[in-house]
Amino acid sequence: MARAKTMPCRVNRGPAAASENRRSILDAARRLFTERGYHVPLSAIAKYAGVGQGVLYRHFPxxxxxxxxxxxxxxxxxxxxxxxxxxxxxxxxxxxxxxxxxxxxxxxxxxxxxxxxxxxxxxxxxxxxxxxxxxxxxxxxxxxxxxxxxxxxxxxxxxxxxxxxxxxxxxxxxxxxxxxxxxxxxxxxxxxx
Structure with missing residues (x-):
């Protein structure tokens, strides 16, 4: 019987990823604020940064x-x-x-x-x-x-x-x-x- 391929799980690194997440959010915000203006949806920034909105709001309420x-x-x-x-x-x-x-x-x-x-x-x-x-x-x-x-x-x-x-x-x-x-x-x- 052939084994089904499994997708690698994304491991939640928790606090270990905090500074990397913060940097990703800042980079995404800089780019999207520049391209789309100050009122760009925060959900778009989170998506571009590769983080969930909860992560974005933890760093920047x-x-x-x-x-x-x-x-x-x-x-x-x-x-x-x-x-x-x-x-x-x-x-x-x-x-x-x-x-x-x-x-x-x-x-x-x-x-x-x-x-x-x-x-x-x-x-x-x-x-x-x-x-x-x-x-x-x-x-x-x-x-x-x-x-x-x-x-x-x-x-x-x-x-x-x-x-x-x-x-x-x-x-x-x-x-x-x-x-x-x-x-x-x-x-x-x-x-x-």
Whole structure:
């Protein structure tokens, strides 16, 4: 008599898989938030990560918790750049901020949502502090017009976000952002030279 083939069982590794599951969820969230926006179903994120929804909710009880975790990684990248002591740090910070906004507009949406619903949220203040540290060095080195203020840079960032979320053709986002950056010269494009 022939033996029936059995499918290998998936072994529940329990707590041993927690950090791997968390990383998979964060990677899936980053990708799907970028592709489909902040309101992508959490079930789609869990499926993409290869975990059950219960696992997702154990790590991240709310959409905001998940978005914060991904956004925190983005902010840590910006803080690493901002910690660089040279005059060019502002340019690199701005370039990365624009790239993150283009690639992850959902996280700006999350930050706006967080500001409204979580009075203790510090992400916006942390970004402002990075600009307050790096902008003056770039100005002293002649890389940025001395009349540009921190508020001007934050406004330029909000304008870039507006371009990203209102562009009708997703394939045209990068070109539209580049056109907007040229219009914002010298506040932004001067740092690219």
């Amino acid at each position: 709310t959409r905001l918790d998940l978005a914060f975790a991904v956004f925190e990684e983005n902010l840590e990248q910006l803080e690493t750049i901002g910690a660089e002591p040279d005059a060019g740090a502002f340019g690199r910070l701005w370039d990365r901020l624009v790239a993150l906004t283009v690639d992850s507009a959902a996280f700006v949406e999350m930050a706006v949502d967080a500001r409204r619903s979580l009075p203790g949220y510090t992400g916006g203040r942390r970004l402002q502090a990075l600009i307050e540290v790096t902008l003056p060095r770039a100005q002293r080195a002649g890389l940025i017009d001395a009349r540009i203020t921190v508020d001007d840079v934050l406004l330029a960032h909000r304008m870039i976000y507006g371009v990203v979320v209102t562009e009708v053709e997703p394939a045209g986002v990068r070109a539209a952002v580049q056109r907007a950056l040229r219009l914002l010269d010298p506040a932004t494009t001067a740092v690219r030279d």
